[in-house]
Amino acid sequence: MANVRLSGVDKAFGKVKVLEGINLDIKDGEFVVFVGPSGCGKSTLLRVIAGLEDITRGTLEIGGETVNDRTPKERGIAMVFQSYALYPHMSVYDNMAFGLRLDKGSGRDAVDKRVREAARILQIEPYLDRLPKELSGGQRQRVAIGRAITRDPAVFLFDEPLSNLDAALRVQTRIEIARLHEKMPDTTMIYVTHDQVEAMTLADRIVVLNKGRVEQVGTPLELYHRPDNLFVAQFIGSPAMNILPATFNTSQNALRVVPEGGNGLTLSLPEGIAVSQGPGHLGVRPESLRLVGAGEEALIEGEVTLVELLGEVTLVYVDIGRQDDPVVAKLAGEAAIERGENVRLAADAEDLQLFDKSGRALRRDPLQKAA
């Protein structure tokens, strides 16, 4: 059992600052997922927590104690990497027992009990006598996780553990990791991934990192519905949220939003929100857009440049006069639309997001269309 707290943590490699001013409070037993673009510092942050990298400035507490100067082993942490790094000449059983046997004071029976318990949790009991090469990729990754479980860590760190697996195995192993968290509710888990679905489904809270800084921390749905800024808005969700430069005009209780190249709409002005006049951004998710006929009010219209039929949904790319930057609409099922057609798209007021010129979200409860 352990919470993990980072206060003002910086990490630099020589002169290169990789993490800056990281403040995070991860609760005991929480499942936290780090996401962010390649090179933003996710792995470095995990390695700092594990003690594989020292901290340039700030403090790291685990279970209420400052651990900046403790070795990885003293921190009660286990880490699972993208490459499973099993010993090829050892059986699954011996791979899982190896670390335990090195610890003085673990008797043979105690080791056996821990290995079998981990194998049971991960459903790899039938493979204990096999060599790693006799297993599938997913089974191997489960052995690597099992090896970490046997150490009975207070904090479990995962760095993209599923990225070497094919799509079907990823799904299966992801479900197993969710189950693992349920079976080990006292173990704090910190997980790095590039995969939106893994982040959304596994996380109690997601931490969005960008260039070594925390952009936003929140539950998956908070980040999806209420991103703090344009970066988070476009990072969470796939395809990404459409962002349209827009002009805001306020008058009394109404806010007129006119997207560039679009038709504009009038929203009732949320109370307590000061919207500055002039330029800003309007955000609308592809799944919030729908086709409307000529008689209905549209938000934007343009020519279809590409249609992607994915079976369950159709992605429609619409040219609204921005070079190589089409608006994307995600329509349910197989939409009967062809390239070259002109379409009109609308969205409900409560599904729109507004951002000021600097990209900061205008915080508010869902917007309403003005009466």
Ligand SMILES: Nc1ncnc2c1ncn2[C@@H]1O[C@H](COP(=O)(O)OP(=O)(O)OP(=O)(O)O)[C@@H](O)[C@H]1O
């Ligand atoms: N040992 C090191 N020495 C110098 N620079 C490093 C070192 N390790 C990482 N970096 C740099 O720190 C930055 C963050 O790297 P990190 O591996 O944490 O990114 P990441 O978010 O995990 O990326 P990815 O998603 O590609 O795995 C990168 O610019 C990287 O080049």
Ligand SMILES: [Mg+2]
């Ligand atoms: Mg990484």
